[in-house]
Amino acid sequence: MSRSAQESTGQASAEHLLRTEQPESLDELDYLLITALQTSPRAEWAQIGKVLGVDASTAARRWHRLTEAGHAWLSCYTVAVGPAVPIIAFIEVDCAAGALHDVAAEIADDPHLITIEHVTGARDLVLTAAFPDLAMLARYVGFRLGRLPGVSATRSQTATAVHTEGSRWRLDRLDPDSHDLLAKDRGPAMPRRGLPAPDALDARLYLLLSEDFRQSAASLAERLGVSPTTVRRRLDRMHRQDSLIYRCEVARHLSGWPISVTLWGIAPAGETSRIASQLIRMRETRLCASLTGPHNLMLTVWLRSAEDIAxxxxxxxxxxxxxxxxxxxxxxxxxxxxxxxxxxxxRHIRGVPVTFWEDPTAHRTEQALLHRLRTPR
Incomplete structure (x- = not known):
């Protein structure tokens, strides 16, 4: 083995050792800190510390420990994609025997795949994906996903409405007064869509925010090569438009809600909105969406035990x-x-910035098919 390979292996082993030595439990301050960041993800450490009854450095140090262990993390992505409403698709994937993990690893870095889940039941993987239009969804399923070795079948449904999603879910460990102190500057309950398309600088700023949205305007400005005033002005505009989705997540096995269940239901067409409006108020609900397929309602919930499913x-x-x-x-x-x-x-491994998918190979394959279709036999 080469020296560089030995060093790489040694580093990986050290990282694994550090992670496994981290205590696989959270104390009450950890839960309060995570809840505070779920409530107000960009709050200053001094404000968070005041609410939790600790100093700012203690709050920051605790958060660093949680993120280093992969027990909690922050994410950010945008819904500003232009005047059209983006297409949210739920794609079920069937895999050949023994191929599931290879398929999952192959698509893990596809930037438009928001969620990838290995699940029980009649499908192997469930993907949640965002597309600018239906044509791009068709291209991805037909010329990327469906052609991967190990994929035996796919089924797609699109959301006609996303009633709630994971950024709204809370551990709910804060008392009402503390929650109100942190939530007073929070925007609308759900992000708006159909916002103006971002320009090149906005797009670069989104990518940096996806890495760490708590970094200062000065740090962002230095990396972008613009003034801090420009960054603050753009951030203010994004927040006014509510074009950013911030999330603070916790490792599910430490959350107190280790069981994630997705239910597909059929509701009378005229009752779907009313039912969804009540489902999203249930403590367990992480996702609720109306669908185009044979089941017109999809619900993902986190539960405390498998016995709670029934x-x-x-x-x-x-x-x-x-x-x-x-x-x-x-x-x-x-x-x-x-x-x-x-x-x-x-537990957290690494982030993949959420953006729309582009694949020159799939595009060329689609163009070749169009050429065939244009040519009479």
Whole structure:
């Protein structure tokens, strides 16, 4: 083995040792800190420390420890994609025996894949993806995903409405007064869509924010080669437009809610909005979307135990007798959440900035097909 390879292996072993030596539990201050950052992700450490009853350096030091262990992390992506509303698609993937992990690794860095989950039931992987239009969804499924070795079938559905998503979920460890202090400057409950398309500088700023949205305007300005005033002005505009989605996540096995279940339901067309408006108020709800497929409602919930699955469905049946749960799947491994890759226990590995997918190879393949279609036989 070469010296560089030995050094690389040694570094990886050291990182693994450091991570495994981290305590696999969180104390109450950890939970309070995560909840505070979920409530106000860009709050100053001094403000967070005041709410938690610790000094700013203690809060910052705690957060550093959590992120180093992969127990918690921050993410940021934008919904400013131009005047059109982006297409949110849920893609089910069936894999050949033994190919699932190779397929997942191959698509892990596809930037438009927001979530990748290995689940139980009638599909192997469930992907959540964003596209600028339906044509790009068709290109991805037909000329990228469907042609990968090990992929045996795909099924796609698009969301007609996303009623809530994971950035709104909270651990809810703060008392009401502390929550109100942090949430007083927070924007609308859900991000707006159909915003003006970002220019080149906005796009570069989004990428830097996806790395660490808590870095200062001065640091961002230095990396962008512009003045801090320009950065602050653009950040102010983005916040006024509510064009950024901030998330603070916690490793699921440490969250107190280790079971993630996705339910597909059928509701009367005229009742879907009413039912969804109540589902999103349920403590367990992480995602609720209306769909175009045979099941017109999709719900992802986090539960405290596997035994709670039946009890949760019983609550749904009691509250919404008109809603029929047609299928369900339990997440075995959430490989990617909001653009961040995770290990089997839900600990953070690394981030993948969320952007729209572009693939010259798929584009050329599509063009070749169009050429064939234009040529009479």
């Amino acid at each position: 009890a949760f469905e019983a609550r749904l049946a009691d509250r919404f007798p008109e809603l029929a749960v047609a299928d369900r799947a339990v997440a075995l491994w959430q490989l990617k959440i909001a653009g961040h890759l995770l290990d089997p226990l839900g």
